[in-house]
Amino acid sequence: MSAGEWFGATVVEPADENETASILRSANDTGQAVIPAGGGTKLDWGNPPRKADILLSVRRMNRVIEHAWADLTVTVEAGCTIAELQRTLAEHGQRLAVDPLWPERATVGGILATNDSGALRLAFGALRDLIIGVTLVLADGTIAMSGGKVVKNVAGYDLPKLATGSLGTLGVITRAVFRLHPLPRNARTLTIAATDANDMQRIILAILGARLAVTAVQVRPGNEVDVLLEGTEDGIAAQEAVIREIGTVREGSPAVWKAREELWGDAPIVKFTTLPSRISAASAAFSRFVIQATGIGYAQFRGDLQGLRETMEQDGGSLAVLGKSDVDAWGNAGDALPLMRAVKTQFDPKKTLNPGRFVGGI
Amino acid sequence: MSPETLEELRRILGPHGLISSPEEIKTYECDGLTNFRVVPSAVVLPDSADQVQAVVCVCHRERIPFVARGSGTGLSGGALPVKGGIVIGLARMKRILEVDLPNARIVVEPGVINLEVTGRVAAADFFYAPDPSSQSVCSIGGNVAENSGGAHCLKYGFTTTHVLGLEVVLPDGSLVHMGGKTLDAPGYDLAGVFVGSEGTLGIATKITLRIVKRPECVRTLLAAFNSPTEAGAAVSGIIAAGMLPAAIEMMDNLAIQAAEAAVHANYPNCGGLLLVELDGPVAEVDALMAHVDQICRQNGAWEIRVAQSDAERALVWKGRKAAFAAMGRISPNYIVQDGVIPRTALPQILSEIEQLSIETGLRVANVFHAGDGNLHPLVLYDRRIAGQEKAAEKLSERILELCIEKGGSITGEHGVGEEKKHMMSKMFAEPDLQTMHRVRCAFDPLQLSNPTKVFPRPRMCGETPGEYVAHPLEIAGIAERF
Numbered sequence: 001m002s003a004g005e006w007f008g009a010t011v012v013e014p015a016d017e018n019e020t021a022s023i024l025r026s027a028n029d030t031g032q033a034v035i036p037a038g039g040g041t042k043l044d045w046g047n048p049p050r051k052a053d054i055l056l057s058v059r060r061m062n063r064v065i066e067h068a069w070a071d072l073t074v075t076v077e078a079g080c081t082i083a084e085l086q087r088t089l090a091e092h093g094q095r096l097a098v099d100p101l102w103p104e105r106a107t108v109g110g111i112l113a114t115n116d117s118g119a120l121r122l123a124f125g126a127l128r129d130l131i132i133g134v135t136l137v138l139a140d141g142t143i144a145m146s147g148g149k150v151v152k153n154v155a156g157y158d159l160p161k162l163a164t165g166s167l168g169t170l171g172v173i174t175r176a177v178f179r180l181h182p183l184p185r186n187a188r189t190l191t192i193a194a195t196d197a198n199d200m201q202r203i204i205l206a207i208l209g210a211r212l213a214v215t216a217v218q219v220r221p222g223n224e225v226d227v228l229l230e231g232t233e234d235g236i237a238a239q240e241a242v243i244r245e246i247g248t249v250r251e252g253s254p255a256v257w258k259a260r261e262e263l264w265g266d267a268p269i270v271k272f273t274t275l276p277s278r279i280s281a282a283s284a285a286f287s288r289f290v291i292q293a294t295g296i297g298y299a300q301f302r303g304d305l306q307g308l309r310e311t312m313e314q315d316g317g318s319l320a321v322l323g324k325s326d327v328d329a330w331g332n333a334g335d336a337l338p339l340m341r342a343v344k345t346q347f348d349p350k351k352t353l354n355p356g357r358f359v360g361g362i
Numbered sequence: 363m364s365p366e367t368l369e370e371l372r373r374i375l376g377p378h379g380l381i382s383s384p385e386e387i388k389t390y391e392c393d394g395l396t397n398f399r400v401v402p403s404a405v406v407l408p409d410s411a412d413q414v415q416a417v418v419c420v421c422h423r424e425r426i427p428f429v430a431r432g433s434g435t436g437l438s439g440g441a442l443p444v445k446g447g448i449v450i451g452l453a454r455m456k457r458i459l460e461v462d463l464p465n466a467r468i469v470v471e472p473g474v475i476n477l478e479v480t481g482r483v484a485a486a487d488f489f490y491a492p493d494p495s496s497q498s499v500c501s502i503g504g505n506v507a508e509n510s511g512g513a514h515c516l517k518y519g520f521t522t523t524h525v526l527g528l529e530v531v532l533p534d535g536s537l538v539h540m541g542g543k544t545l546d547a548p549g550y551d552l553a554g555v556f557v558g559s560e561g562t563l564g565i566a567t568k569i570t571l572r573i574v575k576r577p578e579c580v581r582t583l584l585a586a587f588n589s590p591t592e593a594g595a596a597v598s599g600i601i602a603a604g605m606l607p608a609a610i611e612m613m614d615n616l617a618i619q620a621a622e623a624a625v626h627a628n629y630p631n632c633g634g635l636l637l638v639e640l641d642g643p644v645a646e647v648d649a650l651m652a653h654v655d656q657i658c659r660q661n662g663a664w665e666i667r668v669a670q671s672d673a674e675r676a677l678v679w680k681g682r683k684a685a686f687a688a689m690g691r692i693s694p695n696y697i698v699q700d701g702v703i704p705r706t707a708l709p710q711i712l713s714e715i716e717q718l719s720i721e722t723g724l725r726v727a728n729v730f731h732a733g734d735g736n737l738h739p740l741v742l743y744d745r746r747i748a749g750q751e752k753a754a755e756k757l758s759e760r761i762l763e764l765c766i767e768k769g770g771s772i773t774g775e776h777g778v779g780e781e782k783k784h785m786m787s788k789m790f791a792e793p794d795l796q797t798m799h800r801v802r803c804a805f806d807p808l809q810l811s812n813p814t815k816v817f818p819r820p821r822m823c824g825e826t827p828g829e830y831v832a833h834p835l836e837i838a839g840i841a842e843r844f
Binding site: 068071093145149156157162165182231238271277296317320331332333339 | 463578735778816
């Protein structure tokens with residue numbers, strides 16, 4: 001199953017869950033560290049692993065297993081790219097309502113492990129709100145399913161949420177079930193040029209506070225506020241009229257929703273969180289950034305990362321570094337860190353999976 | 363429980379915070395599922411997180427199991443006391459601690475009543491979205507434990523969607539924070555696991571919730587069909603047309619009759635009643651409502667009404683929300699069930715339920731959250747007739763098995779609790795349950811927090827470092843360590 005090498009690690013591409021289980025079991029028994037991977041777009045997120053013997057790629061497990069369109073759900077394997085999944089869902093006029101980075105390459109397993117959603121989160125929630133079932137292969141080879149394939153289900157612990165954002169440190173995600181949303185009938189992007197940072201903050205809060213149904217809102221440098229409206233022509237027109245009362249509007253380009261991808265270059269990229277009412281204050285630290293109205297921002301930053309993190313944390317937020325850096329990637333996990341370590345110990349006592357990449361050395 | 367321990371609890375809680383007299387304690391012997399009853403050794407009523415923490419520390423030291431309780435409205439026995447254990451009632455912790463309208467956040471204590479959250483922010487045009495039928499009495503702490511849903515979760519999601527942060531007393535007495543006012547706190551989504559864990563992972567003492575801006579308008583359409591199957595076809599049509607209503611509810615004729623008898627909601631007397639609620643900007647809702655109307659007519663609706671005013675809407679919903687209690691008007695006893703199926707399996711399961719009803723001679727009324735496939739079959743019986751209660755329980759369990767066979771779930775919003783724990787191994791394989799148990803062991807290695815619930819059989823956690831301590835279940839011979 002060996003398919004090459006990655007920084008000295010053997011690359012393996014199991015065909016199914018059983019092969020995944022046997023690879024993990026044997027690595028776990030022999031003390032080899034395993035780095036799970038999907039499309040490989042975010043392999044440098046988190047801290048560098050303390051040890052990397054095997055790169056376990058799920059790319060061969062890439063089928064859309066069942067698109068139950070009338071039930072608004074899909075069961076899909078972890079190696080399926082987001083773009084491929086969306087193309088399949090679109091055949092029945094539906095979508096997984098997330099807009100992650102690099103959808104042509106990013107996989108279902110990868111966006112789940114890194115918790116990468118996008119600006120659509122304002123209207124549809126994050127991946128944690130869309131995932132309804134998960135299959136995990138644990139380090140000891142246990143294949144475990146949790147959740148199910150119905151939207152509403154409270155039987156047992158919600159492991160789909162635990163797996164989301166766990167950066168492959170608890171198990172390898174091999175399969176997920178999502179709730180879906182209809183594709184919009186129409187969509188329109190508006191851009192509002194705020195006069196300054198205060199005006200930008202005012203506009204964001206005014207839009208969030210109006211009785212509208214906006215799909216996404218983000219801020220870009222130059223105090224530009226982008227708003228995505230979806231729905232019937234009448235509904236969009238009525239909402240646009242309300243937004244025109246809030247600021248000076250021009251027709252925007254759908255391309256603005258890719259602005260987050262354009263940040264990636266030579267400079268370190270940070271993901272920070274703040275309250276919606278503190279967006280303008282947070283934006284002051286950056287020259288190139290995208291901040292979503294949910295209070296999640298992405299920016300280039302060269303400078304004192306630790307100092308910036310402390311400022312963000314004092315303000316009730318957080319700051320993670322996405323990619324290589326000389327500071328810890330995560331920052332303060334708070335007083336629940338011992339509990340997080342206990343969860344890790346239960347799932348992966350030998351620290352086979354992604355050792356050291358997650359918070360607090362997990 | 364030793365007199366010394368009782369005295370220690372009294373010192374922590376003050377004279378009015380401890381209930382130990384046999385008469386008073388009986389009030390707490392069950393929750394909304396009254397056919398299970400256990401009298402606890404004591405009930406404590408803390409009024410602060412400090413007191414909860416102090417009580418849990420005593421429980422941990424003395425290895426006393428404890429069960430948290432909110433308003434006691436749960437329908438799966440999640441707040442059923444454990445023999446020899448104590449009940450920690452959180453009804454006195456009912457302060458709303460912080461309201462942050464610009465950021466649409468509210469911080470509450472667990473005893474705050476669901477509807478009071480909306481009450482507090484309604485003047486500013488906000489509401490708290492999860493709306494279980496018991497929302498006028500059930501507590502946020504209980505909602506967090508059960509991950510409560512309600513009619514509007516089709517569009518707005520469940521309790522877990524709206525919980526941003528938690529302060530939790532863990533079963534060893536430590537106080538930790540999960541999530542917070544901002545999103546994506548570093549680390550595992552522990553709040554995501556805690557919500558819906560049915561009190562088995564600790565006790566939430568402070569909850570940060572998301573509130574939602576009221577939509578510009580809300581319209582509720584009532585459509586009468588000859589059968590639930592026709593109504594179900596209309597639901598499929600609505601979803602195929604790319605609409606996501608705020609709620610889609612369905613009632614069959616027996617449920618309609620009961621609701622009419624109880625609250626005179628003025629429902630048409632039909633075989634299948636559909637209630638479709640759309641909300642959002644007026645122009646959007648008007649356009650979509652016309653489409654829904656058309657789809658209902660195409661599928662055989664012979665009467666359609668649209669509630670225009672808040673008063674009309676309230677009446678429409680009153681009948682639906684009173685449907686469980688209304689069964690008392692048409693049957694001396696009944697079991698409320700809570701299964702889930704992929705929505706498209708609705709016609710099939712309905713005919714199977716009807717067949718079971720004929721075979722057993724027991725009537726079954728059906729109330730559904732039709733948009734998400736959450737069924738609430740109500741099995742009617744008469745306890746005074748020998749054997750009927752058993753037959754009703756068996757029928758109700760058979761319905762859940764049908765749900766599992768169709769790829770669904772044994773519970774959509776009421777929880778597993780005591781009632782359905784034996785069904786868990788029908789829905790999940792052993793490795794699935796074993797994996798969930800690992801979470802339990804991380805949070806509560808001694809299994810003191812609501813032990814005996816959710817999971818089908820007791821199982822021990824692996825050896826924890828330090829001194830070996832025998833678990834009460836182990837001593838009693840009902841669990842073994844492996």
